[in-house]
Amino acid sequence: MAMNYKNWATQIKKGYLELCVLSLIEQHDKLYGFQLIKLLEELGISMKEGTLYPLMNRMTTDKVLIAKWETKEIKGHPRKFYSLSKSGTKLLQEMKMEYQSMVENYLKIGEGK
Amino acid sequence: MAMNYKNWATQIKKGYLELCVLSLIEQHDKLYGFQLIKLLEELGISMKEGTLYPLMNRMTTDKVLIAKWETKEIKGHPRKFYSLSKSGTKLLQEMKMEYQSMVENYLKIGEGK
DNA sequence: ATATAATACCTTGTAATGCTAGGTATATTG
DNA sequence: CAATATACCTAGCATTACAAGGTATTATAT
Numbered sequence: 001m002a003m004n005y006k007n008w009a010t011q012i013k014k015g016y017l018e019l020c021v022l023s024l025i026e027q028h029d030k031l032y033g034f035q036l037i038k039l040l041e042e043l044g045i046s047m048k049e050g051t052l053y054p055l056m057n058r059m060t061t062d063k064v065l066i067a068k069w070e071t072k073e074i075k076g077h078p079r080k081f082y083s084l085s086k087s088g089t090k091l092l093q094e095m096k097m098e099y100q101s102m103v104e105n106y107l108k109i110g111e112g113k
Numbered sequence: 114m115a116m117n118y119k120n121w122a123t124q125i126k127k128g129y130l131e132l133c134v135l136s137l138i139e140q141h142d143k144l145y146g147f148q149l150i151k152l153l154e155e156l157g158i159s160m161k162e163g164t165l166y167p168l169m170n171r172m173t174t175d176k177v178l179i180a181k182w183e184t185k186e187i188k189g190h191p192r193k194f195y196s197l198s199k200s201g202t203k204l205l206q207e208m209k210m211e212y213q214s215m216v217e218n219y220l221k222i223g224e225g226k
Numbered sequence: 227a228t229a230t231a232a233t234a235c236c237t238t239g240t241a242a243t244g245c246t247a248g249g250t251a252t253a254t255t256g
Numbered sequence: 257c258a259a260t261a262t263a264c265c266t267a268g269c270a271t272t273a274c275a276a277g278g279t280a281t282t283a284t285a286t
Contacts, residue, residue, distance in 0.1 A: 005175070005204055009211055010244055011271065012128025015121050016215060017244080023222045034263050044218045051244050053265055058243095064118070077252050077263040091118055098122055102129060103216055105157045109136045120242065123273050127243085130273080147234050164273050166236060171272095190234040190281050 017047050018055065019099055022092045025065070025084055032070075032079040056082060064088040130160050131168065132212055135205045138178070138197055145183075145192040169195060177201040 017040075024039055025031050031039070033049075033056055040047045059065040059082075066085050071078040084092065130153075137152055138144050144152070146162075146169055153160045172178040172195075179198050184191040197205065 005177070007244095007271065008128050008131060008208060010128075012132070012212070012215070014127045014243055014272085015125025016219075018121060019125070020219060020222060023219070027222065032263080043221050044214060048245055049264080050246065050248095050266085053263095054243085057265085062118070075253065076261090079263070095121060099125070099219075101157065102125070106129075106133060106136075106212075108156050109133060109140065120273095124242065127272055145234080161274055162235080163237085163275065163277095166234095167272085170236085188282065189232090192234070 013047075016099075017045070017051065018059075019092075019095050020045055020047075021052070021055065022059075022064075022084065022088065022095065025082055026089070026092055030068075030081045030083040032081045034079070056080075059088070064091055126160075129212075130158070130164065131172075132205075132208050133158055133160075134165070134168065135172075135177075135197065135201065135208065138195055139202070139205055143181075143194045143196040145194045147192070169193075172201070177204055 020040060020043075021036060024036060028039075033052055037047055037049065037052055056065065056067070060067045063085055065082045065088055068081050068083075069078055070081055133153060133156075134149060137149060146165055150160055150162065150165055169178065169180070173180045176198055178195045178201055181194050181196075182191055183194055
């Protein structure tokens with residue numbers, strides 16, 4: 001990315017990261033925050049803690065996600081696991097459709113001409 | 114889109130619209146603002162005037178775009194045509210690569226499991 | 227004549243969010 | 257006992273899509 005406009009990468013991630021997080025939780029049933037960051041990293045998607053944790057709290061407040069602390073069976077810092085609520089599942093389906101449209105619409109730009 | 118989180122559609126468009134605009138200008142060589150909005154609309158992409166014009170001015174100031182007024186040969190309100198600068202062309206290539214990565218990375222989420 | 231609509235551009239202010247840069251706490255390793 | 261890794265959190269900043277307003281020109285309808 002060029003020196004100027006290096007913030008474009010930040011901008012285009014808005015919404016996209018939300019979709020990635022919800023999709024990963026759907027796929028794994030439940031995940032905790034730190035684990036999500038590692039999973040995304042493996043996929044080539046960089047999401048900082050300062051981005052993820054506020055997002056998880058927002059989505060929990062909005063009842064898109066259900067959060068549960070787990071302290072048993074593990075040592076170290078307790079982990080907060082997230083799973084999709086019913087409305088979260090529905091929201092994700094809508095997001096996927098919208099995302100799919102965007103990808104297809106952009107493809108049309110390349111095809112035309 | 115659900116009642117809540119209806120702003121997600123707004124958020125995910127950040128950066129995406131910039132990519133669409135630059136790609137369309139590259140393909141058509143030159144375009145004016147109002148025309149861009151109509152073109153995007155035809156593609157299924159909604160971009161409001163209050164979004165487009167400030168963006169075009171930003172990118173002109175940053176020398177990503179070159180702007181030229183055209184008043185001859187047409188009646189009605191004068192039109193401001195935009196074309197890609199050299200650095201704009203380079204920036205667009207970088208954006209396309211980044212976008213491609215994002216699309217591919219998200220595909221991996223669906224594939225894994 | 228004179229509203230109305232369509233074209234074409236612009237600006238102010240708001241809401242939302244990714245990230246930086248800090249912080250806290252627990253457990254392990256040198 | 258310092259350093260590292262894990263795991264969560266927060267305040268403040270920079271950025272951008274949009275709503276809602278505006279200006280100006282031409283064509284069309286009343």
